[in-house]
Amino acid sequence: SSQARIVVLGGGAAGMTMAARLRDLLDGARITIVEPSEIHHYQPGWTLVAAGVYSVGEVQRRNERYIPRGVEWVRSAVAAIDPESQRVETTDGDRLDYDFLVVATGLHLDYEAIEGLRREDIGRPGLTSLYASAEAARDAYEQIHAFGEHGGVARFTIPSTPIKCAGAPIKATFIADDLLRTAGQRAGADFHYHTGSDTLFSVQRFDHMVRDLYAERGVSVNDGGALLAVDVDARQAQFQTRDGGRETVDYDYLHVTPPMRAHDFVREAGLAVEDGPLAAGGWLAVDDRTLQHTDYPNIFGAGDVVATAIGKTASTVRSHGAVMPDNLVDVIQDREPSRQFDGYTSCPLITEVGKAALVEFDYSLEEVPTFAFLDQGAPSWMWWRLKVHMIKPLYFNMLRGRYLR
Ligand code: FAD
Structure with a gap:
């Protein structure tokens, strides 16, 4: 089973993080990332570009620096998934067979x-x-x-x-x-x-x-x-x-x-939620705690693509990284998924150039502060500086599977 073929679709915040963590957890697994872009975009930095604080160059890095060692990179986009025959087709016409699939293609800006x-x-x-x-x-x-x-x-x-x-x-x-x-x-x-x-x-x-x-x-x-x-x-x-x-x-x-929604191939593959308030967006149907697909036990989701009630942030990916890869390993080793995602969502809410509130919450919609001894909800220069100086290095470490939550 260590020879399992795992295909990760998308190499953004979630795809890169899940692949790095899976590589660390599994010895000898064959992991492939399908990602068309040469450039990784640090999207949480875009608000700071709009504030004149970061340059465009400061929020872009080359993907080749972050593809985990030993992981194969297919520079192409997913065109279709066939979950029955366990096969992915790329826009270049290549076919990739998988035993386990991680869907992490983010979302489509409509x-x-x-x-x-x-x-x-x-x-x-x-x-x-x-x-x-x-x-x-x-x-x-x-x-x-x-x-x-x-x-x-x-x-x-x-x-x-x-x-x-x-x-x-x-x-x-x-x-x-x-x-x-x-x-x-x-x-x-x-x-x-x-x-x-x-x-x-x-x-x-x-x-x-x-x-x-x-x-x-x-x-x-x-x-x-x-x-x-x-x-x-x-x-x-x-x-x-x-x-x-x-x-x-x-x-x-x-x-x-x-407006935002999942990419069309999710729905076309029959992998999207069909009922409830999230049905219109074609989001990936996963259990909102284990991140395992509700119909296909060998498919998992991470990042913005999943149909959870909250949690479309890079900070959420830190939590997905501590849950989803371990659960996938459980399934590979014939166990039930053992880890649970709590809905963690976070962002420094910029209230003016130089000040932010550090917002952190979960499925309960109650605050879950990391620095509980401070009042994170009061706009302060401190959270602004955290945003400008610390979160970016934390993010790029996350892509290597570190500092997961
Ligand atoms: P992405 O990082 O978008 O990655 C998706 C990847 O899939 C991309 O690399 C793309 O090239 C690839 N892809 C697309 N289509 C295909 C295909 N067909 N086949 C293969 N690959 C494909 N988060 C925070 O935590 N804090 C913040 O302050 C914050 N601010 C934000 C501000 C802005 C303006 C934006 C846009 C986002 C912000 N975010 C923030 C959200 C954060 O960037 C996303 O939640 C995070 O990037 C989600 O990761 P992902 O991997 O799901 O999606």
């Missing part, structure tokens, strides 16, 4: 689900999205300054789907607000945060905190709904209204957080 919008439009005058890429985050930084010179209406959107790092749209708003304040241009700008949800954050304390800070800084919260359409040339955006209608408004600066 800009095209917004009428009139294409991903390539991000970066056109007035239209930004720090979710699109490091370059787009840099562009958001440049465009907020261009916007500040003339002033006008700035709008920040939230989709109705689950999203990775649920705090990032809030951070994007606070960063833009702060950059304009520093430039002495905030008075000429009218800020709107568009959400269809009754809450701004799933943990009550932070919901209240963000609401209070928005009120203090003059960010109006439009309890409308999701962004439905954009006319990029006319700089108009159309939102869902509370009563199910549509409302069209002008903008000078629009920050889009796109």
Whole structure:
């Protein structure tokens, strides 16, 4: 059984971490990573690119530095999975047979689900999205300054789907607000945060905190709904209204957080959740504690792709890394999965350039602070410095299977 063939789909935060941990746990297993990109993107750093703190180069590294020794790297994308014949097909037409499969392909940013919008439009005058890429985050930084010179209406959107790092749209708003304040241009700008949800954050304390800070800084919260359409040339955006209608408004600066879902091949392979609130996104159907697929015991999931109620952060991957590979080894060795994921989700919630609150919670939606002797929920320069100086090295160590939670 140590000769088991394990194929890991995706070599991002989760794929790399799971492969590194599996390599350490198993002697002689044949592990393959399928990952098309030469570059690893440190996405949690993109908010800091948008704040002008990190350069684009500081959030990119070459994948070849992180592929674990002894692990084979197939530089291709998954096109299809056949869970019955235990085979993966790549976009290059190669076929890979597996005994055990780890799905870690992250999620798809569905800009095209917004009428009139294409991903390539991000970066056109007035239209930004720090979710699109490091370059787009840099562009958001440049465009907020261009916007500040003339002033006008700035709008920040939230989709109705689950999203990775649920705090990032809030951070994007606070960063833009702060950059304009520093430039002495905030008075000429009218800020709107568009959400269809009754809450701004799933943990009550932070919901209240963000609401209070928005009120203090003059960010109006439009309890409308999701962004439905954009006319990029006319700089108009159309939102869902509370009563199910549509409302069209002008903008000078629009920050889009796109709808998100799993890649199509998950659903096409019959591996997606089919019922409940997560069904529309085609997320990978796993047990939310063991991360084992609900129909195929030889398939596991990790990272953003899995259909858990919360937990689309890189910090979550630290916990997945301490659970999923051990459970896979249990299954290889004919035991029941022994480890349980608790829903751990975390992010430093930037409230201004130079300050952040350190948010950590689990399935209970209660705080689970690492530094319980300090008040992590109060915005402080300390958590900002943790974010800027410490989390990045921690992340890149995680990719090598270290500092798991
Ligand atoms: P990814 O890291 O996105 O990796 C997916 C990989 O799959 C990629 O390498 C991709 O190339 C590959 N792939 C895609 N399609 C295929 C295919 N067909 N075949 C093979 N491979 C494929 N997390 C935090 O913890 N804290 C934060 O402060 C934070 N801030 C964030 C801010 C922003 C703006 C963004 C975008 C994310 C942030 N995150 C944060 C979230 C974090 O980056 C993700 O949760 C994490 O990267 C998830 O890991 P993953 O491996 O599931 O997905």
